[in-house]
Amino acid sequence: MSLPKKMKDHAVKHAEATEPHPEAARKQAAQGKLLARERITAILDLESFHEYDLFVEHKCSDFGMEKKQLPGDGVITGTGTILGHPVAIFAQDFTVAGGSLGLAHARKITKIMDHAIKLGIPLIGINDSGGARIQEGVNSLAGYGEIFYRNTLASGVIPQISIILGPCAGGAVYSPALTDFVFVVDKISKMFITGPEVIKTVLGEEISMEDLGGARVQAELSGNAHFYAQSEAECFEQVKRLVTYIPWNNRKKADAFSPIPPRTQLGLERIIPAESNRPYDVRDVLRAVCDGSDFMEVQALWAANIVVGFARMNGRTVGMVANQPMVLAGVLDVDSSDKAARFIRFCDAFNIPLVTFVDLPGYLPGVDQEHAGVIRHGAKLLYAYSEASVPKITVILRKAYGGGYIAMCSRHLGADFVFAWPCAEIAVMGPEGAANIIFKGEIAAAADPEAFRREKVKEYTEKFASPYVAAANGHVDAVIAPHQTRDFLLHALEISEDKSEQRPARKHGVPPF
Amino acid sequence: MTTRHTLTLNDTVYETTLTRKYAHRKPFVPKDPKRLTAVIPGLILDLLVKPGDQVRCGQGLLVLEAMKMQNHIAAHDAGTIQALHVAPGDTVTKGQLLVEFQ
Numbered sequence: 117m118s119l120p121k122k123m124k125d126h127a128v129k130h131a132e133a134t135e136p137h138p139e140a141a142r143k144q145a146a147q148g149k150l151l152a153r154e155r156i157t158a159i160l161d162l163e164s165f166h167e168y169d170l171f172v173e174h175k176c177s178d179f180g181m182e183k184k185q186l187p188g189d190g191v192i193t194g195t196g197t198i199l200g201h202p203v204a205i206f207a208q209d210f211t212v213a214g215g216s217l218g219l220a221h222a223r224k225i226t227k228i229m230d231h232a233i234k235l236g237i238p239l240i241g242i243n244d245s246g247g248a249r250i251q252e253g254v255n256s257l258a259g260y261g262e263i264f265y266r267n268t269l270a271s272g273v274i275p276q277i278s279i280i281l282g283p284c285a286g287g288a289v290y291s292p293a294l295t296d297f298v299f300v301v302d303k304i305s306k307m308f309i310t311g312p313e314v315i316k317t318v319l320g321e322e323i324s325m326e327d328l329g330g331a332r333v334q335a336e337l338s339g340n341a342h343f344y345a346q347s348e349a350e351c352f353e354q355v356k357r358l359v360t361y362i363p364w365n366n367r368k369k370a371d372a373f374s375p376i377p378p379r380t381q382l383g384l385e386r387i388i389p390a391e392s393n394r395p396y397d398v399r400d401v402l403r404a405v406c407d408g409s410d411f412m413e414v415q416a417l418w419a420a421n422i423v424v425g426f427a428r429m430n431g432r433t434v435g436m437v438a439n440q441p442m443v444l445a446g447v448l449d450v451d452s453s454d455k456a457a458r459f460i461r462f463c464d465a466f467n468i469p470l471v472t473f474v475d476l477p478g479y480l481p482g483v484d485q486e487h488a489g490v491i492r493h494g495a496k497l498l499y500a501y502s503e504a505s506v507p508k509i510t511v512i513l514r515k516a517y518g519g520g521y522i523a524m525c526s527r528h529l530g531a532d533f534v535f536a537w538p539c540a541e542i543a544v545m546g547p548e549g550a551a552n553i554i555f556k557g558e559i560a561a562a563a564d565p566e567a568f569r570r571e572k573v574k575e576y577t578e579k580f581a582s583p584y585v586a587a588a589n590g591h592v593d594a595v596i597a598p599h600q601t602r603d604f605l606l607h608a609l610e611i612s613e614d615k616s617e618q619r620p621a622r623k624h625g626v627p628p629f
Numbered sequence: 630m631t632t633r634h635t636l637t638l639n640d641t642v643y644e645t646t647l648t649r650k651y652a653h654r655k656p657f658v659p660k661d662p663k664r665l666t667a668v669i670p671g672l673i674l675d676l677l678v679k680p681g682d683q684v685r686c687g688q689g690l691l692v693l694e695a696m697k698m699q700n701h702i703a704a705h706d707a708g709t710i711q712a713l714h715v716a717p718g719d720t721v722t723k724g725q726l727l728v729e730f731q
Contacts, residue, residue, distance in 0.1 A: 318636065
């Protein structure tokens with residue numbers, strides 16, 4: 117065959133392998149879902165996608181599989197760029213055998229993962245699959261296991277992003293769970309270990325797929341998802357935005373952008389109410405100090421009593437963690453500790469400095485909290501902050517009491533700089549509780565116990581509910597006016613650029629997870 | 630003596646014992662969007678709406694003091710207030726019914 121003929125032959129083969137089955141494509145569209153190829157095109161820069169392993173075929177000859185030709189074995193893999201940032205990507209194709217995972221399908225994924233790890237570029241996985249290819253039996257399970265193994269090896273080496281755009285159930289869902297960020301789309305994403313049918317059979321409980329493992333549930337209740345979108349298009353915009361905040365790999369820092377001042381002088385002085393029991397949105401504080409007032413919140417819907425996310429200071433990415441007084445009074449609890457700890461570990465692994473904003477009344481009391489293990493979950497936060505060796509800067513906005521004060525990146529957990537606003541209250545416990553304990557006997561013996569108690573509360577508040585006791589002990593480096601916050605943060609981040617900290621050698625720590 | 634139980638998994642009936650946590654688990658009850666309950670125990674300070682009021686999503690309905698914070702409890706959806714089940718000064722427990730929507 118001459119080359120022109122071979123090229124023609126290649127064109128035919130290429131078309132056969134890439135053109136979607138019309139009926140399957142129609143079904144996919146009917147569910148409001150894009151095709152796998154369209155998804156890749158929508159995420160990557162124009163014409164940047166380079167596909168590999170298009171002609172990979174399965175070797176299964178059981179149950180009539182030898183007669184089944186599956187284009188690309190149901191998954192598309194390759195590399196490309198997002199806003200100029202290189203990425204490795206795979207997208208499961210639900211129109212080919214329901215996106216089911218057989219060994220060849222899995223090997224395409226593990227190959228692109230190996231590339232991503234070697235090249236030091238982020239990995240993006242688009243999950244849309246009915247699950248294991250049953251005909252391939254244990255080989256299908258082997259495929260999953262090999263993916264999980266690489267997800268784990270890649271963890272903390274390259275950023276891993278999972279986009280759930282269809283079913284992702286059973287064992288399959290553990291690959292996204294091992295990655296750094298999970299994106300879900302309303303009505304399209306379905307994640308669970310055992311489905312509604314099994315739950316009904318075993319427990320007799322009826323629940324819809326949406327209530328069990330829909331996008332909203334994963335984003336708001338379980339904390340399995342990090343980003344929630346109404347449509348695939350919105351989801352892809354979120355992915356692109358995230359990629360700009362994170363580095364290619366753990367040996368690099370995230371790309372620097374042109375520094376821009378906060379968009380508005382939001383009046384930092386006026387955000388926090390005068391009375392310490394009034395709520396406010398702590399994100400207003402974050403936006404008032406970061407570049408362009410641009411803050412990308414992570415896990416915005418789950419455990420909203422703590423806010424975590426990315427922003428830029430002087431053009432460089434920082435990870436921000438802040439108690440949210442607007443939700444559950446900003447307490448720490450099982451979920452908020454878990455959420456912040458995971459985010460802190462991501463930032464530390466990928467050289468992203470941490471800026472923490474503190475305003476919390478303490479830990480949430482409750483039988484459910486204690487029985488749900490708030491001790492071990494809360495310990496994750498202490499562990500993550502102590503373990504992190506990236507620059508750590510803390511701003512105490514208002515309340516910092518007791519264990520909550522310690523946990524929120526205090527000097528004692530290794531914060532490099534601790535600043536406090538003049539309205540900060542840093543003490544072992546709130547004035548009411550402290551006065552009740554310290555002056556218990558005297559209150560009981562007083563002629564007017566209530567008046568005496570109030571007087572002691574006032575005395576305690578004046579003496580201890582301020583930043584000056586902590587400042588006098590060097591636990592706070594500077595008491596700063598709110599409008600000085602950005603300046604102090606920029607300076608602290610700038611001089612921490614080359615921070616290095618030596619820790620005792622170990623294989624790895626044993627965090628309480 | 631531990632009592633023997635069975636669990637049916639993958640079409641197989643297994644004889645087993647149960648953990649205390651599993652035995653006492655609460656069955657799933659779908660959340661009723663018409664009923665707003667307290668997520669945290671506390672003291673009702675103020676009601677911001679009255680029966681018959683049309684509210685929009687995110688609108689403050691009442692102020693619940695808990696953890697020394699005046700928490701503004703907001704509507705999850707737009708709707709009309711059917712009834713308020715608490716009054717200022719009431720102490721509420723977690724899960725207690727606060728507001729009913731039409």
